[in-house]
Amino acid sequence: MSSKMIHRHDKGAIFIHWFNAFCWIFLTLTGLGLISNEHINPVGAWWPNLMRTIFGSGETLLTFHIYVGLTWAAVILVYILIRFRDSLGFLKEVFTLSPARDAAWMIKKNVQLTLGNNALKKMGMTTDIPPQGFYNAGQKVFAQLTVLAGLIMVITGIIMYISTIILNNPTPVAWSRTIHYLMAGIAFAGLLVHIYMAAISRDERPAFKSMFSGLVPEDYAKHHHELWYEEVKNKP
Ligand code: HEM
Structure with a gap:
């Protein structure tokens, strides 16, 4: 085993990831607390009741949800403006798919992780x-989802927020609420997989550590991200 370490994330990227993660989780938990109708709240009535007890009232809970959401969006915007080239690079990386290779990766990796290599062979695959x-393709799909869902949630969130001040028309607010809720639900499903893969799966442990140190072992880079490894292996 080689012990050489390869640079993967810089301090700015690490900061924005954890800032984003903290805000996203906070917004998901407080957002779930705002759904007082237990028939559409996936966790039932106890969670909104608990959140309201912690924050003192539904109004305070909503105020925290709105201002953390606005702060989150503002910090991300400033980050994008300050690090415009890096942010464009990230978007280019996650929105560029190689359909044949990525589809094969998705199918094979999922079968391998859930049923094992024997199942792959039985299905006639190598x-x-x-x-x-x-x-990898899974990370790209998750990143695409968070970028698009995040953008849509900011827009619909702002529509709902300004509706309390200037809008008298209930239609855009009703649509925004439905779309905001749908996006949060879809992103939450992706987030469960992301957290499992990033923090629990042993295979990805070096990637988890790299979200603190910025470095991954050469063997991990070669095994999990071979195309990237080939590009950077000779860089100082
Ligand atoms: C406890 C929570 C979380 C943990 C442990 C975690 C861990 C990680 C790790 C280790 C990576 C780097 C993967 C690599 O270098 O290959 C990563 C990347 C990333 N994380 Fe998180 N993360 C968490 C929460 C979140 C949240 C809440 C979001 C936003 C919704 C998020 C969005 C992303 C994105 C977009 C990337 C880049 C693409 C990817 O690797 O999927 N993460 N995360």
Whole structure:
């Protein structure tokens, strides 16, 4: 085993990831607390009651939800403006798919993780997994989802917020509420997989550590992100 470490994330990227993660989780928990109709709240009535007890009232809970959401969006915007090239690079990386390779990766990796290599063989597939770039296909799909869902939630959130001040028309507010709720639900499903893969799966432990140190071992880079490794292996 080689012990050489390779640079993967810089301090700015690490900061914005954890800031984003903290705000996203806070907004999900407080957002769930705002749904007082227990028939549409996936966790039932106890969670809104608990949140209202912690925050003192439904109004305070909503105020925290709105201002953390606005602060989150403002910090992300400032980050994008300050690090415009890096942010564009990130978007280019996650929105560039190689359909054949990424689809094969998705199918094979999921079968391998859930049913094992024997199942792959029984299905007539080889056990080699197509090489991946800086992010694998699963990470790219998750990142695309969070970028799009985040953008839509900011827009619908702002519509709901300003509706309390200037808008008298209930239609855009009703649509915004439904879309905001749907996006949060879809992103939450992706987030469960992301947290499992990033923090619990042993296979991805080096990536988890790299979200603190910025570095990954050479073997991990070669095995999990071979195309990226080939690009950076000779860089100082
Ligand atoms: C406890 C919570 C979380 C943990 C442990 C975690 C962990 C990680 C790790 C280890 C990576 C780096 C993967 C790599 O270098 O290959 C990563 C990347 C990323 N994280 Fe998180 N994360 C968490 C929460 C979140 C949240 C809440 C979001 C936003 C909704 C988020 C969005 C992303 C995105 C977009 C990336 C880049 C693409 C990807 O690797 O999927 N993360 N995360």
